[in-house]
Amino acid sequence: MKEIRLAARPVGWPTAETFEIAETPVPEPGPGQVLIRNVYMSVDPYMRGRMNDVKSYMPPFAVGEPLDGGAIGEVVTSHAENVPVGSYVVHSLGWREYSVADAARVRVVDPAAAPTLSAYLGLLGMTGLTAYVGLLDIAQFKEGDTVFVSGAAGAVGSVVGQIARLRGAKRVIGSAGSAEKTRHLIDDLGFDAAFNYKDAPVRDQLRAAAPDGVDVYFDNVGGDHLEAAISTLNKFGRIAMCGAIAQYNDVAPPAAPRNLASAIGKEINLRGFLVGNHSHRMPDFVAEVGGWLRSGRITARETIVDGLENAPEAFLGLLRGDNTGKMVVKLG
Amino acid sequence: MKEIRLAARPVGWPTAETFEIAETPVPEPGPGQVLIRNVYMSVDPYMRGRMNDVKSYMPPFAVGEPLDGGAIGEVVTSHAENVPVGSYVVHSLGWREYSVADAARVRVVDPAAAPTLSAYLGLLGMTGLTAYVGLLDIAQFKEGDTVFVSGAAGAVGSVVGQIARLRGAKRVIGSAGSAEKTRHLIDDLGFDAAFNYKDAPVRDQLRAAAPDGVDVYFDNVGGDHLEAAISTLNKFGRIAMCGAIAQYNDVAPPAAPRNLASAIGKEINLRGFLVGNHSHRMPDFVAEVGGWLRSGRITARETIVDGLENAPEAFLGLLRGDNTGKMVVKLG
Incomplete structure (x- = not known):
């Protein structure tokens, strides 16, 4: 072998x-x-x-x-x-x-x-469970929230955005690295807005996509994305820190986020998590996401x-x- | 007038x-x-x-x-x-x-x-309530935790350290800006360890003061202190983000904390807060801290x-x- x-x-x-x-x-x-x-x-x-x-x-x-x-x-x-x-x-x-x-x-x-x-x-494995736990338990998503997810065309991000939509988000915004991916987010996955982070500064594109601000940020990327999200988050905003792929190959530590102290005045909660400590949610996850899969509401x-x-x-x-x-x- | x-x-x-x-x-x-x-x-x-x-x-x-x-x-x-x-x-x-x-x-x-x-x-006003809410509600302090507080000789910090001690902390560590203040923390307020942040890098001094790591960090300072705390926090560590006095007069945004992404693997929770949204805790606070004051256990x-x-x-x-x-x- x-x-x-x-x-x-x-x-x-x-x-x-x-x-x-x-x-x-x-x-x-x-x-x-x-x-x-x-x-x-x-x-x-x-x-x-x-x-x-x-x-x-x-x-x-x-x-x-x-x-x-x-x-x-x-x-x-x-x-x-x-x-x-x-x-x-x-x-x-x-x-x-x-x-x-x-x-x-x-x-x-x-x-x-x-x-x-x-x-x-x-979708039905650790990837989907990561999206489920991060959005619902860590970021405490609730109906009516505006959600921003980075790496939105990736394995976890694409599930986060769909769960948010199916659970009644006011608006779901995703970032990805190509025009083809952003089209996929809107046309196939039902995102309300998407942008290519290579086109212009993340902060500018996110502000334009979220005129009423963001309540929940699901972070797969770190770096500029995290800084832009902190800047755009509403009062009592919540961040699920899942990954930081932008910096995994960096040799020097990243400069961002330079605006972390604004988490005080906005009373933001940032919470890192690993799916491994949340396996007790597997039955709920399988029931809910499996149901959406069978009825064709998630892809x-x-x-x-x-x-x-x-x-x-x-x-x-x-x-x-x-x-x-x-x-x-x-x-x- | x-x-x-x-x-x-x-x-x-x-x-x-x-x-x-x-x-x-x-x-x-x-x-x-x-x-x-x-x-x-x-x-x-x-x-x-x-x-x-x-x-x-x-x-x-x-x-x-x-x-x-x-x-x-x-x-x-x-x-x-x-x-x-x-x-x-x-x-x-x-x-x-x-x-x-x-x-x-x-x-x-x-x-x-x-x-x-x-x-x-x-002690009996917004300052004391800030310490009480930040430590107990925001950072979810529990008996047996090791607590680090920056600006520990200041109005809020000095109350945080004493509440932690009275509520059964395993170890209470404070940073301050002079030898006189660090003596005050240990001799008068019952801190287990204290260091002058001007003496050597915060990270080195904190590691030496917290050989078993830190469970709760109460941040009054931001900057290097926050970065050092993230580095020293244990798994499931919690940070109450109360202030960032180190950078209030800065004209350029700060670089730190460059290690924020380690909050993912350590599953750290960082939470900013303002005392104004926690005034419902005033009766509990007055009862508990007022009691300690009358019995001479807090100063x-x-x-x-x-x-x-x-x-x-x-x-x-x-x-x-x-x-x-x-x-x-x-x-x-």
């Missing part, structure tokens, strides 16, 4: 030299474990942070060892009664063709309940890259913003 | 030329109003912001008009039955020897229930400046950090 390893820690942007593809024997599952033939794997922005040798909320990837991350596959050998051969499972040992996992650490899913298996890595475009050997390029493309919606890699 | 007016808007630090003292007739109270002979007036850092011609949570001071702010005085003429002559009242029309106020907008207090009248501008030093004509210098001294505890001006 093939797996992708971290060849060297990147400084700044990762390159092809950051990764190596290796051949290794298919591992044997032990007692209570299953062997999974992976069908799709996820690439996510947070993986960039794990390439640095920095203590964070997850341990860093080790040089010479396989990367890991969300994946879905079929159980081909099982030493666990509750996860029989033929089950489809979501787990966290991607970047390889076969994975051995403890049965207790996989989530069995129903392939018939989703349009494609890959949805369990996106999720995916960008699918074929072949494990192309996973590094998929990840680099993700950091560049090449994807619309969830970026996944189809294996084998 | 005399009053202090805004002579010119300052750019950067205010100077003596920012203010003018003027003579004006003692005003006549109308129906439902009272005439107050002021005894003490408060100077507070937020007043600096109101000297700029910038829309904020309070309207800016007008050039040529008297300044205003918290004050306490004796009612000498009353056209309101519920506020008779001889009452002592807290109100918001300071910076003048006599004020006319609507009786509905003053708070009658009992001079016998406080060690000095000035306490109603400090509040004051820096008292004599004479309305010295109020501008008192305010400038406040911005420089000349005060220990609440800075008040005694009138007449």
